[in-house]
Amino acid sequence: MNVLYFAWVRERIGLPRETIETSAPTPRALIEELRSKDPRYAAAFADLAALRVALDQELADFDAPLKGVKELAFFPPMTGG
Amino acid sequence: MNVLYFAWVRERIGLPRETIETSAPTPRALIEELRSKDPRYAAAFADLAALRVALDQELADFDAPLKGVKELAFFPPMTGG
Amino acid sequence: MQILLQEPSFDAGALLNAFTAGAGNIGAVVSFTGVVRDHPQTPLTAMEIEHYPGMTERALEEIAKSAAQRWSLGDVLVVHRFGRLTPGEQIMMVAAAAPHRRDAFDAADFLMDYLKSRAPFWKREITAQGPQWVQANPQDEDALARWSKD
Amino acid sequence: MQILLQEPSFDAGALLNAFTAGAGNIGAVVSFTGVVRDHPQTPLTAMEIEHYPGMTERALEEIAKSAAQRWSLGDVLVVHRFGRLTPGEQIMMVAAAAPHRRDAFDAADFLMDYLKSRAPFWKREITAQGPQWVQANPQDEDALARWSKD
Numbered sequence: 001m002n003v004l005y006f007a008w009v010r011e012r013i014g015l016p017r018e019t020i021e022t023s024a025p026t027p028r029a030l031i032e033e034l035r036s037k038d039p040r041y042a043a044a045f046a047d048l049a050a051l052r053v054a055l056d057q058e059l060a061d062f063d064a065p066l067k068g069v070k071e072l073a074f075f076p077p078m079t080g081g
Numbered sequence: 082m083n084v085l086y087f088a089w090v091r092e093r094i095g096l097p098r099e100t101i102e103t104s105a106p107t108p109r110a111l112i113e114e115l116r117s118k119d120p121r122y123a124a125a126f127a128d129l130a131a132l133r134v135a136l137d138q139e140l141a142d143f144d145a146p147l148k149g150v151k152e153l154a155f156f157p158p159m160t161g162g
Numbered sequence: 163m164q165i166l167l168q169e170p171s172f173d174a175g176a177l178l179n180a181f182t183a184g185a186g187n188i189g190a191v192v193s194f195t196g197v198v199r200d201h202p203q204t205p206l207t208a209m210e211i212e213h214y215p216g217m218t219e220r221a222l223e224e225i226a227k228s229a230a231q232r233w234s235l236g237d238v239l240v241v242h243r244f245g246r247l248t249p250g251e252q253i254m255m256v257a258a259a260a261p262h263r264r265d266a267f268d269a270a271d272f273l274m275d276y277l278k279s280r281a282p283f284w285k286r287e288i289t290a291q292g293p294q295w296v297q298a299n300p301q302d303e304d305a306l307a308r309w310s311k312d
Numbered sequence: 313m314q315i316l317l318q319e320p321s322f323d324a325g326a327l328l329n330a331f332t333a334g335a336g337n338i339g340a341v342v343s344f345t346g347v348v349r350d351h352p353q354t355p356l357t358a359m360e361i362e363h364y365p366g367m368t369e370r371a372l373e374e375i376a377k378s379a380a381q382r383w384s385l386g387d388v389l390v391v392h393r394f395g396r397l398t399p400g401e402q403i404m405m406v407a408a409a410a411p412h413r414r415d416a417f418d419a420a421d422f423l424m425d426y427l428k429s430r431a432p433f434w435k436r437e438i439t440a441q442g443p444q445w446v447q448a449n450p451q452d453e454d455a456l457a458r459w460s461k462d
Binding site for chain 3: 085087088089135138139140154156157158159160161162
Binding site: 173174175176177178179182187188189190191192193194195196197198199200249250252261263266267270271274 | 323324325326327328329332337338339340341342343344345346347348349350399400402411413416417420421424
């Protein structure tokens with residue numbers, strides 16, 4: 001699965017994107033997996049309330065199913081306009 | 082006093098403006114005076130609810146004092162914008 | 163504060179650009195442009211706009227000043243034409259520039275509501291069936307009530 | 313429906329004129345332009361806008377479509393830039409053309425509320441004190457609630 005990071009999530013993780021092999025069923029489970037892998041992820045994902053997730057370019061819930069998803073993105077609340 | 086008419090009030094009276102010598106204390110009294118003078122005024126002033134009045138270029142009430150007023154205007158509700 | 167009362171057409175885009183450039187350190191500009199709309203049934207030959215010279219300028223200035231007093235604005239623009247217009251022509255325009263977007267939206271909305279019912283213009287539509295004065299819409303009067311004491 | 317996502321600056325006036333001319337038989341056009349506002353205390357060197365290529369285009373189209381479904385509109389325009397901007401530069405613009413003025417105002421207001429919180433853009437301000445990500449304003453999220461079920 002392609003995983004993308006934007007804004008300060010990207011900065012804390014130090015990468016704009018990476019390919020992750022995972023069997024995590026939801027974004028929430030994937031976050032737990034990554035947090036335990038490296039302190040950079042722990043820093044980026046410290047506060048879920050300050051985080052948003054998109055699955056295949058649509059905003060989604062942290063408990064949405066990851067099955068079949070090709071592209072996942074984590075980012076802070078948007079500040080367009 | 083200069084009396085001005087606009088839109089269909091002007092059309093019904095047949096004049097855009099005229100000078101009127103009056104001792105009417107209010108626009109309402111002036112309207113009564115004019116109505117009895119000529120059927121054109123009676124036609125223009127038939128329905129006060131459809132009429133507006135300005136005294137010296139400020140919207141005013143039909144019972145506002147005419148004392149000192151130089152320019153009075155009668156017209157229908159405005160349709161700007 | 164810029165007020166334009168004129169018979170000729172105006173260039174809304176050029177006015178918007180000049181207004182935005184001149185409004186100072188602002189974050190938001192809202193503009194409204196009114197266009198002569200054709201009738202679906204009886205095609206409109208022309209829209210004639212009569213006004214009250216002297217009072218019109220005063221009313222436009224008062225309306226713009228009220229908006230400037232009520233909201234924190236960088237600048238206000240009011241443009242209104244009179245005379246004979248054809249369908250598709252632009253009748254009028256307002257713009258409000260503000261540090262914050264809510265103020266710009268509300269001020270433009272307020273300017274429009276006041277222009278509709280408090281500026282001495284009268285519209286007459288000319289169709290094949292002859293001329294017809296446009297009647298004031300009671301909703302326009304109701305819209306004004308939104309701005310009193312809230 | 314016109315969506316422009318681009319790095320270079322745009323000419324709001326020229327876009328407004330073309331939009332109005334192309335919107336068909338409408339009576340009202342409301343536009344909103346967002347401008348990079350300088351800070352009174354720590355002067356802003358630049359505003360950097362990051363976005364999510366692919367998702368951004370989809371989000372802008374969805375937002376414009378929602379407006380077109382919700383109100384009776386002649387046309388909708390959405391313009392948004394990304395990259396590095398300096399104070400006074402125009403960031404984005406929306407416009408809504410409609411037969412009636414209330415629809416044009418509400419649609420433009422709605423477009424702005426959704427762009428603020430539902431389009432994947434992230435702003436970063438650069439000052440002498442370094443870069444700082446702009447935090448989402450809780451009021452912007454609250455503003456969205458206005459449009460649900462009324």
